[in-house]
Amino acid sequence: MSTPGRGLHGHVLDTLGPAITAGEYPPGSVLRTDELAQRFDVSRSVMREAVRVLESMHLVESRRRVGVTVRPKAEWNVYDPQVIRWRLAGADRPRQLRSLTVLRSAVEPVAAGLAAKHASAEQCAELTQCALGMVANSRGHRLEGYLVHDVAFHRAILAASGNEMFARLGDVVAEVLSGRTHHDVMFEDPDPAAVTLHVQVAEAVRAGDATRAEQLTREITVGALQELDILAP
Amino acid sequence: MSTPGRGLHGHVLDTLGPAITAGEYPPGSVLRTDELAQRFDVSRSVMREAVRVLESMHLVESRRRVGVTVRPKAEWNVYDPQVIRWRLAGADRPRQLRSLTVLRSAVEPVAAGLAAKHASAEQCAELTQCALGMVANSRGHRLEGYLVHDVAFHRAILAASGNEMFARLGDVVAEVLSGRTHHDVMFEDPDPAAVTLHVQVAEAVRAGDATRAEQLTREITVGALQELDILAP
DNA sequence: CTGGCATAAATAAGTCTGACTTTTTGTCTC
DNA sequence: GAGACAAAAAGTCAGACTTATTTATGCCAG
Known part of the structure; x- marks a missing residue:
């Protein structure tokens, strides 16, 4: 639907986005860019782009020395069509x-x-x-x-x-x-x-x-x- | 306001975002990542992250062999708080x-x-x-x-x-x-x-x-x- | 012995560079 | 007009380096 998987970072988002919005990572959960890059078998550059997008949706927050932390649901950009689609597709x-x-x-x-x-x-x-x-x-x-x-x-x-x-x-x-x-x-x-x-x-x-x-x-x-x-x- | 310029890509967004939402680049305008990177004096990686964010806001669309094209206003994610702030700050x-x-x-x-x-x-x-x-x-x-x-x-x-x-x-x-x-x-x-x-x-x-x-x-x-x-x- | 403070170390994101790949488009030729 | 070729720009990757932040350490004073 709409614009699926355009590029590697899109594929990462198609997996990570639904997972986060479904609550698989509780608020405060910490992810590490390097680990995610390995898990999805992409370079860190690609993973960073994906994280930036998630960050712009206020789904996560990236901080030095800490990692990528999942934000509480109340802060998500729930009007983002992509977020809406992810949530409609999940639990x-x-x-x-x-x-x-x-x-x-x-x-x-x-x-x-x-x-x-x-x-x-x-x-x-x-x-x-x-x-x-x-x-x-x-x-x-x-x-x-x-x-x-x-x-x-x-x-x-x-x-x-x-x-x-x-x-x-x-x-x-x-x-x-x-x-x-x-x-x-x-x-x-x-x-x-x-x-x-x-x-x-x-x-x-x-x-x-x-x-x-x-x-x-x-x-x-x-x-x-x-x-x-x-x-x- | 809120979370300004966290990182180089944030600074790029603080300039590019208002410019695009203000209509300085008419719909269909084509930007090139490399040129932008030079203009803002940042590496291509940083510029790519910024473009990804603009893309997630549906402000631009990035296509191979073409460049980064500005989308018509009707397609923008006008509920994105960041977009709202940019537009409220502009003309x-x-x-x-x-x-x-x-x-x-x-x-x-x-x-x-x-x-x-x-x-x-x-x-x-x-x-x-x-x-x-x-x-x-x-x-x-x-x-x-x-x-x-x-x-x-x-x-x-x-x-x-x-x-x-x-x-x-x-x-x-x-x-x-x-x-x-x-x-x-x-x-x-x-x-x-x-x-x-x-x-x-x-x-x-x-x-x-x-x-x-x-x-x-x-x-x-x-x-x-x-x-x-x-x-x- | 304990409390606090300054310093050092560890860690993960942030950044830059350069080489390479892939897709798309425009053009040239037959 | 169809197909092949070349150019252009985004996309990808790997590695080295920087920087901010947290945590741990260790020292001195109380």
């Missing part, structure tokens, strides 16, 4: 999925409201296309086709919001939606009510009705929260 | 500040709602302390003292939400609030209404009233949006 997947879904529930409604104000004609058309694609694939176990349009829909909303921070969450939402279809339970056709909501959001954005777009999107995200049993009585 | 500051404030307006109300449900007794106490500190520093040009408690308050809310993604936005909020006081216009005492709102949020969280905590926080963030003239008629 921390459920917790990560919940965190991201809550984040979605906060961001997407606001993004939809902004989209209603800022979306261009092309973006409205794109949105409608996606919604129609979802409808067309909503019956008969066409889960893959549905997923493609669902992801495109939410990406389009985030992009049309005109806010770069929101737009960059497109990949995250894609991972979450994709994971729901592939890894988790999603054998039946999608909820018809959810499909309708997406169509209505597209309409509201086209109509420039920010309040309605926001409210409808909030209903969508509430549904996503309910799927993960994240509720408030 | 892109106003736009970055707006993006972040909109993000705050989406996240913080939801975080406050969650905090009302999940906050521990200690976290409630911390929150109240912060609010009282804000009140105590709200008059007589005690802007620094006010800022400290304001930052601590919002950090506490995000932390008490129990969501790690929200919690990690604490640094971002701190940068925004700090910037508002230091760089931008903030000569007068803070708005008394805003101070009151913070106290009321602390009360609502303590009382476990999620809806009220969310609504009150929404009013706070609306105020922040208005300060930047981000409005919806």
Whole structure:
């Protein structure tokens, strides 16, 4: 996915990254560059590059005379798409999925409201296309086709919001939606009510009705929260 | 701020990072590792480490026979605290500040709602302390003292939400609030209404009233949006 | 004998250099 | 236009050296 193993240091990261984010090395664990270089059978230069990347993600900290120490989870750059992917691929997947879904529930409604104000004609058309694609694939176990349009829909909303921070969450939402279809339970056709909501959001954005777009999107995200049993009585 | 220039590659990043995020190298610009190494008077190993870090931030892409090409802004890891800091320090500051404030307006109300449900007794106490500190520093040009408690308050809310993604936005909020006081216009005492709102949020969280905590926080963030003239008629 | 302080030693990251490999691209020829 | 060739730049490796930091040592004073 995305950009795997480009170079030796990438291969090292593909192994070390998931291991660290999975908690295999408890916070405070000390690794030595030389030892790691031997273990992965790469030169120290390559290993140093990998460590630098992990350091920039705040997963580890490199100090002289000490070594490479693993930082506590609270300091990780959890918004780094690479870190998110590593965590989604590991044992921390459920917790990560919940965190991201809550984040979605906060961001997407606001993004939809902004989209209603800022979306261009092309973006409205794109949105409608996606919604129609979802409808067309909503019956008969066409889960893959549905997923493609669902992801495109939410990406389009985030992009049309005109806010770069929101737009960059497109990949995250894609991972979450994709994971729901592939890894988790999603054998039946999608909820018809959810499909309708997406169509209505597209309409509201086209109509420039920010309040309605926001409210409808909030209903969508509430549904996503309910799927993960994240509720408030 | 935080961890500056730890090592030669750090110094290179402190120069190259701001330059790239400021748009001094347009998307598609090609840099060569050797040339950069000469320019910064460091060895190729050090320069390679710096490039790897920039690559992990999706600011650049390194390809054989081509060089290090600058990626379009839309692909940058804009949630990387380092990238945020670089952009806040450069010419892109106003736009970055707006993006972040909109993000705050989406996240913080939801975080406050969650905090009302999940906050521990200690976290409630911390929150109240912060609010009282804000009140105590709200008059007589005690802007620094006010800022400290304001930052601590919002950090506490995000932390008490129990969501790690929200919690990690604490640094971002701190940068925004700090910037508002230091760089931008903030000569007068803070708005008394805003101070009151913070106290009321602390009360609502303590009382476990999620809806009220969310609504009150929404009013706070609306105020922040208005300060930047981000409005919806 | 003990406490503290200055000094020395050990250690692991940090840095530099130079040679070599690999991939990609542009060009030249047929 | 297809294939072969050459150039360019990143990628890799190995080894020697530097530097900062921690730990251990040992000395003197109390």
